[in-house]
Amino acid sequence: HPEAYATLVVNTIDSLGINDRCLLQSFDPAMLEALHALDPDLDLALLVENNDDVATNLGRLSFSPSAYSPWFGVVDDALVRHLRELDIQLVVWTVNQENDMQRMIALGVDGIITDHPDRLLRLLERE
Template sequence: MKALLFLLFPVLAMAQTTPFEIEGHRGARGLLPENTIPSFKKAIDLGAHVIELDVVISKDKKVVVSHDTYFNPDITTDPDGIYITKETQGNLYQMDYKQIKKYDVGVRGNKGFPEQEKMKAHKPLLTEMIREIEKYTRQKGLPPVKYNIEIKSSEKEIGKTQPEVAEFSDLVYKIIVKELPLERVNMQSFDYNVLKHWNAQTLAGKYKKIAVAVLIEPRANNDVQVNLDKLGFKPDIWSPYFTQVTTERVKQLHDLGIRVIPWTVNKREDMEKIKALGCDGVITDYPDRAKSL
């Protein structure tokens, strides 16, 4: 019977030789305000092995934990208690962090996530967030958590909502090497210019080796070789939208020594399918739904 199961599920058997990682997307976005310290703590409490987060840059060159380069009008309240709109959403790259911190991103909740608890929350600095999470896991006697840090970058936004790729990358890299063991970090991005820069800096000896993940857009060509040719090097992790995953593609990537961790998987049945396809982990807004995977 065991031999028969292996023949039926060879990819699954291979994938299970390493732990299946649960990544809390923007912390536990389905339950607490995204990309905030309480949300990251919640993800850890629910068993996430990795916390996924996004970073942008402020006017005073601070690395801010935020998915957007502006204040999301669906969730943000200004310092005077007025709801942010599309007309007043601002540009974080044109604001000092001291000003950014005054805006609340939790008391309104998030209509897209009805289970999300409403609470006061601000956009933290990357340094603040790391130190709080490291202290939290030590105090609770929990295993050290990993960090999946996404650099939110677009070539057309340089000089508008972000600095040049080299400056952006250097600001993030300096915090990572100062605050964390490098084996507990990976950097990811949709922007191939960012990924190429990190690889080039590593090859030149200017950056120490940190795992790199390539994010694949849902509507992009998801052919593995096409993207590898475009990228110009072999990343450590392949992160496509979860509906793009197939058994054949997972095997192709595993044969190349690349781990496969798709995003953003929120239904339990989809999580189980992703694991059965042989993926190495899952990124989810609901770490509680991934328990026992």
């Protein structure tokens, strides 16, 4: 029941007053649709774990999300440029090795999801 879950999430972040600091992500387009219907101003990210192209994945939504969030291994210069043209942020997951983090930073992704934020912070401090 995406609508019921979305209502709980939106009510919670509303009550905490943190809407402007949240990026809500889901692999499920129905969940993102339910969240968007409740609050079109929410920052939403489509998590992607398939080999479909960006247009196909974004076509599963009736709106343009704030962010597109694929596995980092599929990210290249062309994807970064394409999403910039669409004015959609690129947030990659799950980047745990420093060399992969460095590559994502060099590509200019907008966000990195990691199990090791300490490693990422160290790298960013060196930049």
